[in-house]
Amino acid sequence: MIKKNVILLLFMAVFISAMYCVAPAYSIELDEATRTVSFDTSSKTITLTPEQVKRGKRLFNNSCAQCHNGGITKTNPNIGLELESLSLATPARDNVVALIDYMKDPKSYDGQNSIAELHPSIKSAEIFPKMSNLTDEDLLSMAGYILLQPRVAQEKWGGGKIYY
Numbered sequence: 001m002i003k004k005n006v007i008l009l010l011f012m013a014v015f016i017s018a019m020y021c022v023a024p025a026y027s028i029e030l031d032e033a034t035r036t037v038s039f040d041t042s043s044k045t046i047t048l049t050p051e052q053v054k055r056g057k058r059l060f061n062n063s064c065a066q067c068h069n070g071g072i073t074k075t076n077p078n079i080g081l082e083l084e085s086l087s088l089a090t091p092a093r094d095n096v097v098a099l100i101d102y103m104k105d106p107k108s109y110d111g112q113n114s115i116a117e118l119h120p121s122i123k124s125a126e127i128f129p130k131m132s133n134l135t136d137e138d139l140l141s142m143a144g145y146i147l148l149q150p151r152v153a154q155e156k157w158g159g160g161k162i163y164y
């Protein structure tokens with residue numbers, strides 16, 4: 001009986017040790033095509049690294065998801081973070097450079113008024129402290145994450161109350 005318990009204990013110790021030593025497996029690894037998004041208004045693109053995508057997701061969830069969970073906009077469900085809404089904004093926000101510009105100094109959907117006092121941004125970091133330590137690389141990762149989500153979550157991203 002003692003021998004059986006020792007073997008079981010030894011097996012459990014090896015199993016638990018292996019869990020900590022082996023790198024975690026991710027259920028989905030995004031391919032290069034999925035990680036390639038529009039960089040600016042020209043035809044330039046950027047391919048995000050897997051690390052940038054993970055970082056973008058983490059930063060988005062920490063800084064933006066309170067109001068934009070799943071790509072919706074809680075304050076205006078008619079305008080989400082799906083590519084169609086982003087492309088119809090003035091100026092269009094359907095590329096990395098434009099989204100970074102927005103995260104630095106947000107404007108209304110028609111581009112006429114600053115909304116920095118209402119929307120978290122680098123410009124309003126004293127009001128929204130979560131934005132104060134974000135670097136340009138952080139903003140690039142977040143913008144890239146937002147732009148690739150329609151490929152990953154498809155119709156759920158920006159789908160509004162139907163899904164979230």
